[in-house]
Amino acid sequence: MDLKLKVSSYYPSLTKSEQKVADYMLNASEDIMYRSVTELADLSGVGETTVMRFCRAIGFKGYQDFKLALAQDYSPRRQAGGRDAQGAEDDGDYPALVYRELTSILSDTMSLIDRSKLNEAVRRIHEASYLQFFGVGTSGLTALDAKNRMLRIGRRAEAITDAHIQAMMAVTMGLGDVAVGISLSGSTLDTVDLLTKARQQGAYVIALTNYAKSPITSVADLVLLTAGKESPLEGGSIGAKMSQLLVIDLICEGLARHDLSYTREMRERTAKAVIERIY
Missing domain, CATH: 3.40.50.10490 (Glucose-6-phosphate isomerase like protein; domain 1)
Structure with a gap:
C-alpha cells in the first residue's frame, strides 16, 4: 500500500498535533526519509513525542520503522527514474558514479x-x-x-x-x-x-x-x-x-x-x- 495513501486513510482519526506531522509528510519530497526525528518534529511544528505517537497511530512500532517503510515506498520510484537510475543512464559507468558520490x-x-x-x-x-x-x-x-x-x-x-x-x-x-x-x-x-x-x-x-x-x-x-x-x-x-x-x-x-x-x-x-x- 502506498504510504501516503495509508496516512491519508488514518488522517481523520489523528489528533490535531499528529495531523501536523501527517500534513508535512504528505507534502514532503523523498528527502523526508533522511530526516531525524528531531528535524521532522521541528519542521512539523510539534514535539518529538508527537512524531512518535503519529508513527504508532498509523501502525508502526516507532520512527525508524516508519522511515524503513518510507524507504521501501520510494525505492521503486528511484529505480524507475531516481538518482541511481539517472546515473546509470548517463554513461553506464557505475564505478565513476560511485567515485563521484564518495x-x-x-x-x-x-x-x-x-x-x-x-x-x-x-x-x-x-x-x-x-x-x-x-x-x-x-x-x-x-x-x-x-x-x-x-x-x-x-x-x-x-x-x-x-x-x-x-x-x-x-x-x-x-x-x-x-x-x-x-x-x-x-x-x-x-x-x-x-x-x-x-x-x-x-x-x-x-x-x-x-x-x-x-x-x-x-x-x-x-x-x-x-x-x-x-x-x-x-x-x-x-x-x-x-x-x-x-x-x-x-x-x-x-x-x-x-x-x-x-x-x-x-x-x-x-x-x-x-x-x-x-x-
Missing part, C-alpha cells in the same frame, strides 16, 4: 567542519585523562578504527563493542575524561544512552553525527558534523563511514601537531610492535 561526500564533510569546534575537540582530547569511543553497528566499527588510529600516534583510547561493557565503561568515567559518541543518524538509542551516562559522571561529551538536530546533540557538549546521508535501506554505506573516518583523521592530525617529535616516535614504536606479525 568524493562529493568527503567534500561535503569538509564544508560542514567548524574549525573552531574541531580545534576545541582536539584540545579536549589532548588534555583528557581518559578517552572512550562509543558506537554500535557500523559506527561501532568506526569507533574501533578510531581507537587504532589513536594508538598509532601514542594516544591511549578505548572502544568496546559489547553493550554491557560499554555501559559499565560509561558509568566509570568522570571529570577530565572525554566520551566520543559516533552515530550517523544521531538517534541510536544505545549510543545516546551511553553518552548520557558518561556526561552524568562528569565526562566531556563529543558527538559525531550527520544531523545537527537529533537526540545525540542534546546530550553532547560539542558536535562535529559528518555528511553522507543514507536511507534505512542503505545502512552501513561506505560513504557514510568515510565521512566519519575523515573527521577522526582530522582530530588525529590535530593531536599529532601538538608534539610532532613524540608523534613520530610513537608511530615508529607502534610500527615496530606489529612488524614481526607481517611476512
Whole structure:
C-alpha cells in the first residue's frame, strides 16, 4: 500500500498535533526519509513525542520503522527514474558514479567542519585523562578504527563493542575524561544512552553525527558534523563511514601537531610492535 495513501486513510482519526506531522509528510519530497526525528518534529511544528505517537497511530512500532517503510515506498520510484537510475543512464559507468558520490561526500564533510569546534575537540582530547569511543553497528566499527588510529600516534583510547561493557565503561568515567559518541543518524538509542551516562559522571561529551538536530546533540557538549546521508535501506554505506573516518583523521592530525617529535616516535614504536606479525 502506498504510504501516503495509508496516512491519508488514518488522517481523520489523528489528533490535531499528529495531523501536523501527517500534513508535512504528505507534502514532503523523498528527502523526508533522511530526516531525524528531531528535524521532522521541528519542521512539523510539534514535539518529538508527537512524531512518535503519529508513527504508532498509523501502525508502526516507532520512527525508524516508519522511515524503513518510507524507504521501501520510494525505492521503486528511484529505480524507475531516481538518482541511481539517472546515473546509470548517463554513461553506464557505475564505478565513476560511485567515485563521484564518495568524493562529493568527503567534500561535503569538509564544508560542514567548524574549525573552531574541531580545534576545541582536539584540545579536549589532548588534555583528557581518559578517552572512550562509543558506537554500535557500523559506527561501532568506526569507533574501533578510531581507537587504532589513536594508538598509532601514542594516544591511549578505548572502544568496546559489547553493550554491557560499554555501559559499565560509561558509568566509570568522570571529570577530565572525554566520551566520543559516533552515530550517523544521531538517534541510536544505545549510543545516546551511553553518552548520557558518561556526561552524568562528569565526562566531556563529543558527538559525531550527520544531523545537527537529533537526540545525540542534546546530550553532547560539542558536535562535529559528518555528511553522507543514507536511507534505512542503505545502512552501513561506505560513504557514510568515510565521512566519519575523515573527521577522526582530522582530530588525529590535530593531536599529532601538538608534539610532532613524540608523534613520530610513537608511530615508529607502534610500527615496530606489529612488524614481526607481517611476512
